[in-house]
Amino acid sequence: MPARVTRQSEPQVAPQGWKGIPAQKLLKRCELCEWRCGVDRTAGQRGPCGLGIETRILRQYVSVTEELEVIPALRVYLGGCNFRCRFCDTAPDCLEPDRGDLPDPGTYAHELAGAVGRGVQSISVLGGEPTLHAHTLLEWAAAAPTPLPLVVNTNLYMTGEVLEVLEGVVTRYLADLKFGNDACAQRLAGVPHYSDVVRRNLTWIAGRTPLIVRHLLMPGHLECCLRPVAEWLAANLPGTRFQLYAGFVPCWQAGTVGLGRLNSREEVRAALDLLDTLDLNWRAGGNDKA
Amino acid sequence: MTKPEPDVSAASAAKPVVSITLGVDGRIYCHDLTPELLAVLAELCVADPELQARQAAAQQMERVHE
Numbered sequence: 001m002p003a004r005v006t007r008q009s010e011p012q013v014a015p016q017g018w019k020g021i022p023a024q025k026l027l028k029r030c031e032l033c034e035w036r037c038g039v040d041r042t043a044g045q046r047g048p049c050g051l052g053i054e055t056r057i058l059r060q061y062v063s064v065t066e067e068l069e070v071i072p073a074l075r076v077y078l079g080g081c082n083f084r085c086r087f088c089d090t091a092p093d094c095l096e097p098d099r100g101d102l103p104d105p106g107t108y109a110h111e112l113a114g115a116v117g118r119g120v121q122s123i124s125v126l127g128g129e130p131t132l133h134a135h136t137l138l139e140w141a142a143a144a145p146t147p148l149p150l151v152v153n154t155n156l157y158m159t160g161e162v163l164e165v166l167e168g169v170v171t172r173y174l175a176d177l178k179f180g181n182d183a184c185a186q187r188l189a190g191v192p193h194y195s196d197v198v199r200r201n202l203t204w205i206a207g208r209t210p211l212i213v214r215h216l217l218m219p220g221h222l223e224c225c226l227r228p229v230a231e232w233l234a235a236n237l238p239g240t241r242f243q244l245y246a247g248f249v250p251c252w253q254a255g256t257v258g259l260g261r262l263n264s265r266e267e268v269r270a271a272l273d274l275l276d277t278l279d280l281n282w283r284a285g286g287n288d289k290a
Numbered sequence: 291m292t293k294p295e296p297d298v299s300a301a302s303a304a305k306p307v308v309s310i311t312l313g314v315d316g317r318i319y320c321h322d323l324t325p326e327l328l329a330v331l332a333e334l335c336v337a338d339p340e341l342q343a344r345q346a347a348a349q350q351m352e353r354v355h356e
Contacts, residue, residue: 061306062351064344065323071347072325089309089321119354121347247319249311262313285340 026135027053033082033132033157034197049097049129050082051099055136056100057108058128060114063108064149066124067212067243069287070151073124074115078136082153084190085178087218094128097276105136109143110260116149126153134162140170144245156198156272157191163204172210175202180228184221188257189228199232206237213237216245219263225269242282246271325351 005275026032027041037047044052047111066073077090080097093099103111112123125137130152141148147232152166177198179185185194205211227243233240248269250260263271275282291329298313309329311319320327328341335341 057305063322063324064348068343071344072351082308165344249319
């Protein structure tokens with residue numbers, strides 16, 4: 001579990017050059033995320049995410065859930081996560097990386113390209129945390145007969161090296177900016193150094209790859225989470241496409257961390273009022289805007 | 291002996307389950323939205339512009355199928 005893993009180093013400020021390194025070398029001393037656990041995933045060692053070298057597909061289906069820019073999407077769920085968000089709507093399945101199907105990457109890349117040919121606008125990869133499968137995303141992109149519109153749903157805890165190696169492969173990031181401060185990130189997801197890492201990565205992505213930043217409004221977390229998230233974005237990445245999800249439903253262990261309820265109409269209204277004051281290109285889903 | 295073909299269709303064959311939560315105040319929370327589910331929600335949320343936009347996106351895909 002992440003909370004019991006000792007980090008090998010502090011988060012690095014700038015991405016390092018991993019371009020051109022064969023994908024599976026990334027796993028020999030794994031530093032795909034800012035846990036930087038350094039395990040050899042090719043030798044069966046397991047770090048906080050529990051992943052080895054395999055990428056399993058938990059499930060996939062066509063969805064029109066996500067932002068209008070990316071739907072209809074083929075949602076592809078990959079197992080394994082480096083967070084333990086107590087309110088996760090995919091847990092515990094996504095925390096068991098040995099679950100799911102194990103397709104041959106080359107064959108699967110053709111299947112994904114076929115879905116695009118049948119009209120899906122994007123291959124929306126989620127999890128778990130899909131950037132922990134960066135090696136597989138590279139394999140799919142290389143093996144596909146036509147370019148894949150790979151949209152990556154991410155918790156933004158990847159290392160700069162991963163961002164660099166995926167540049168040009170990922171066509172859009174759907175980035176979950178979940179917490180507005182380190183204390184909530186630690187308490188609700190067991191993750192250290194959260195703010196520095198995700199803000200660094202957002203800044204890097206924003207100038208290079210199309211980006212939608214998401215925030216799930218959690219009950220009771222407007223002032224500590226939504227406000228700092230939205231104000232930081234408006235100040236540092238003004239005009240960013242921002243999606244507020246106000247339809248929080250308590251899942252998994254949410255009740256153990258004080259998140260065992262829906263947002264009230266008043267909380268949603270206050271969130272929308274806050275966003276109206278900021279320089280953000282924002283929209284709301286699961287909302288009560290009317 | 292030939293190598294067995296990977297069963298890439300298994301994940302797509304598994305039927306996902308979508309959770310729908312009804313708030314006591316009448317709000318509807320849909321965890322996920324498939325094209326097939328749109329018609330159900332459209333009965334509950336008549337003239338919802340957000341839902342209509344998603345229906346239009348789904349219809350684009352149907353036209354590709356034709």
